Amino acid sequence: MSAFLLQGPDGQQIPYALERRARRTVGLKITADGLVVHAPRYIDDIELNRLLLSKWSWIVSKISLQSERQLPAVQWQDGEQLLLLGNTLYLDVVEDSANRQAKLAGNSLSLGVKQLDDQAHIARKVLLWYRQYALQDFQRRVALFAAKLKIAPPPVFLSNAKGRWGSCNSRHEIRLNWRLIQAPPALINYVVAHELAHTKQMNHSAKFWAIVEKLDPEYRTAEKALKDWSHRLHRIA
Ligand SMILES: [Zn+2]
Numbered sequence: 001m002s003a004f005l006l007q008g009p010d011g012q013q014i015p016y017a018l019e020r021r022a023r024r025t026v027g028l029k030i031t032a033d034g035l036v037v038h039a040p041r042y043i044d045d046i047e048l049n050r051l052l053l054s055k056w057s058w059i060v061s062k063i064s065l066q067s068e069r070q071l072p073a074v075q076w077q078d079g080e081q082l083l084l085l086g087n088t089l090y091l092d093v094v095e096d097s098a099n100r101q102a103k104l105a106g107n108s109l110s111l112g113v114k115q116l117d118d119q120a121h122i123a124r125k126v127l128l129w130y131r132q133y134a135l136q137d138f139q140r141r142v143a144l145f146a147a148k149l150k151i152a153p154p155p156v157f158l159s160n161a162k163g164r165w166g167s168c169n170s171r172h173e174i175r176l177n178w179r180l181i182q183a184p185p186a187l188i189n190y191v192v193a194h195e196l197a198h199t200k201q202m203n204h205s206a207k208f209w210a211i212v213e214k215l216d217p218e219y220r221t222a223e224k225a226l227k228d229w230s231h232r233l234h235r236i237a
Pocket of ligand 1: 198
């Protein structure tokens with residue numbers, strides 16, 4: 001693999017890695033390290049350059065999206081900043097032989113561990129706390145919305161699905177992704193309203209969206225915002 005520079009029509013230069021392979025077409029990929037080009041072994045440089053320039057705007061937009069979305073990995077240690085209900089949550093870790101459970105105090109999550117450098121142990125404790133907090137919060141929201149719909153609150157479970165915020169099955173059990181607890185309340189409300197509306201309508205018909213709107217008049221804004229928040233909500237675990 002060798003490094004090259006692609007000069008765009010606006011003079012901007014984008015470095016890229018070139019891999020020559022036994023293939024017929026040129027493939028582009030944006031990785032954490034930037035642009036990677038997979039080219040056929042015998043394509044000439046002028047032709048390759050012409051082809052890359054024809055994709056210039058795609059490359060520029062993908063690279064800026066990538067750098068915008070790249071968040072530093074969580075350091076499971078004192079002072080790390082996490083998220084709770086859309087606000088910053090500071091991790092407050094102290095050395096403590098009693099090995100205390102995580103506890104919320106203002107905008108800090110405090111916990112005691114025997115070894116401050118045991119990041120895996122800190123991570124386990126924090127994630128356990130997130131799940132417990134999320135379940136209580138979600139149950140409360142489901143109960144509030146169920147009252148608006150004049151139905152008994154359905155059972156709520158946590159999910160860990162990567163690409164999904166919530167689901168509702170034919171037994172009217174609601175599953176909500178615990179990662180949502182990091183998001184602003186309006187976003188959680190939208191997902192809760194969405195899944196609760198499925199207890200009445202198991203589809204995405206106009207009738208379904210009318211129920212969602214009744215429960216959450218701001219749902220359109222929240223639905224869009226949730227997409228923008230997604231990468232932040234997936235920063236942990
Ligand atoms: Zn749905």
